[in-house]
Amino acid sequence: MRAVIPYKKAGAKSRLSPVLSLEEREEFVELMLNQVIDSLKDAGIEKIDVLSPSVYGLEDMTKARVLLDEDDLNEALNRYLAGSEEPVLIVMADLPLLSPAHIKGITSTEKDVCIVPGKGGGTNALFINNPSSYRVKYYGSSFLTHCSIATDTGQNFEIYDSFLAGTDIDEPEDLVELLIHGKGPAREYISRKFRLEVSRGRVGLVPL
Template sequence: MRAVIPYKKENAKSRLSPVLSRIEREQFVELMLRDVVCSLKEAGVKDIDILTTSEYSSLSDLGVNFVLDPADLNESINKYLGRVDQPILIIMADLPLTRPEQVKNIISSEEDVVIVPGKGGGTNVLFLKEPAGFHVRYYEMSFHNHCMIAKDMHYSLRIYDSFLLSTDIDEPHDIVEILLHGHGLSFEYAKEKFELESGRARVKLTSLH
């Protein structure tokens, strides 16, 4: 099997701009990607493709393959799926809370399709035992889209419910979850930039600078 990670670094994560500069956001997304790759490798996934519009020399030490495609997310992933003939794990790069045991559990599933929903109806992880013929539809309630596609193709489906895998890092308050539950490079980076402040209802993020 293979894993593929869609990745974009340039001016990434604009919704984090209230707390991180452009350069800091680009550093941060690279560290999150590295954490995801590390968890995949610890789970025994050897073949990892980074699907991106650019090849990044700073990632040359990762031991992954770069698949360059200037198309948008859906088109590039669907072209990619059309070229592979083995099980595929599609996992987003902004999931630094990923743990190896979760990856192992997903890729050992008996079901044809495994979906990890993200916040707000997104799809954070999608495992396809037989990718041929499956087409992804990210954006606009992609979790619902992918459930319906699996149903239409008469594939067995598993919804993998995981707080850690459902926590994609998009907004400043998401960084709280890294500081509470994180590990690895993204955790160390967040620790250098922020601290947690106890609120009456929820823990809050406070900048150290």
């Protein structure tokens, strides 16, 4: 089994720009990436690849193999899948709430494919037992698309339904979930910049 993490540090997480500067966002995504790698390792996955269009931010990476591919995300991942002879777990780099237990649950599926939906119709993780016969199509409602791809290629699939595994950090309100439910370096970084405050029955962020 291999795990592959698509990653781009340069200009990362523009939707967090209302609350974090470019430098802060780039520091934050690097922390999240390393936390995902640590969770994969703690789950027993030893073969981990980081797939990136640039070496920026990965110059000193020792915990995973770095693969450079400047093509579109889908083209790069599909080329990766086509060349794999063992099951592949694709996991996004912005999942600091993803735990080793989640990873073990996802990869222990008895189905051909296990799909982890994210917010807004995205796909946070995708475990593929037969990667040479499957092609990904991210962006838009990729969760529904990946379900259809499995069906169209004659592969049965399982949906791994988890609030924590399904929480990717894209918007300022996602940082609230990180502060409430998270732990580790990514949460510590955000906790040094914001605190939680309840207003009108909802929990929000307040800068420190």
